[in-house]
Amino acid sequence: MDIPKAFLETEVDAAKAQGAPLFADFMASKEPYGSLFRDYPWLRPPKLNEPLPSGGDHYWETAAAVDHPDWQGVDLPQPTKEFQQLRHDFGRWGYALIEDGLSKAQCDAFLNRLIAQANAEAAAGIAHQTPSGQYVPCLINKGDCFRGCIEQDPEHVQAGPLIEAMLNETLGEGWICHSFLANGADPGGYPQGLHIDQAPLLPWVTEAAPALVNTMFIPQDVDADNGGTLVIPGSHQNLIRAGSGGALTDMPRPINLKAPAGTIMLFDGRLWHGTGINRTDQRRFVATMSNVKPWMRQQENWVVSTLPEIIDAASPKLLHRLGMQALTYGATVEGFGLGASGRQGDQWGNIQAFRQAMDRGDYRRVGQLPDPRRVSQEGFTVRDVRSSAKNPL
Ligand SMILES: [Fe+2]
Secondary structure, eight states: OOOOGGGSHHHHHHHHTSSOOTTHHHHTOOTTHHHHHHHOGGGSOOOTTSOOOSSSSOTTSOOOGGGOTTTTTOOOOOOBOOHHHHHHHHHHHSEEEETTSSOHHHHHHHHHHHHHHHHHHHHTTOOEEOSSOEEEOOGGGGOHHHHHHHTTOTTTOTTHHHHHHHHHHHHOTTOEEEEEEEEEEOBTOOOOOOBOTTGGGTTOOOSSSOSEEEEEEOOSOBOTTBTOOEEOTTHHHHHHHHOTTOOOOSOOOOEEOOBOTTOEEEEETTSOEEOOOBOSSSOEEEEEEEEEOTTSOOSSOHHHHSOHHHHHHOOHHHHHHTTOBOBTTBOOBTTBTTTOBOOTTOSTTBOHHHHHHHHHTOOOOOOSOOOGGGOOSSSOHHHHHHHHSOOOO
């Protein structure tokens, strides 16, 4: 093969070494973590191969806001049902607490199912163990209450309509579910490193609004003793001030969240947070359901992992939340979905039929085709899906 010299790997390597790489300073900035670990040693995560130091100046050595010298008397978010207050808290502090987001009955059902599932996964040898505690991932398959929460169905999460309204404002309409997993803080576990949930975007910072918003379901009381959740109130503002590729400054100290069972915490994907340490003898569970723009890659690959019976029975809303409503910029299958609106219920872009064909074992993809005179028009799944959907173009 006679390849032009300029395309040879040795030549490309030599050429790369000359001149200045594009966007070099930005791409190599390692910000905001570079400045975080350099300028705030107390924000460095623990070494997981060493025992957790007892005492000392570490982010996990903190307290609830009412007991924290830096935060006493500050008007931090409290659980509330008031929409205007939730808006204010989310914007000012980067998080807001929905009071009784789950009713008592919903909360009990949620927690009981979660604990039973976690114990069964451990017994089955498939516990998802982390340094902080056991996780229970892919909750959609593990109880109808969890499926209902992904749809924000008031039968399973009474604050559903309010949550949807907040997510529409903070992410823009059309957001989808990124993942839904339960996070255990086990006695003796390590704290999570403090992080932001939209870290994969870094060093880009979305200054004007988040690209990810988390809804954290709190099915049991959390406090400074049982792992709570560490939060640096208002720290999304520090990131906004730093901007894309910039260094963090004036980082406040974290608090540990104190909230009663049934609370749902909404938080900005730019807020610094993490699981705390659990000093009790009982595991504490919270469950995080994050949500993203509809073209972003989802943390949980629902299209693969969701049970067939859930896919078969899924409402248009659930299919949309799972990322099965293709649009021009995401989730197209063999081109099906290009030009689609991405809106719930739009058949031109609904990829459910492809997944169902896979489940039946008869998904027929278009591969390298033979001579046009010998090709059949029958037998391609994409053809069947296109003909049963209405092309709006
Ligand atoms: Fe997180």
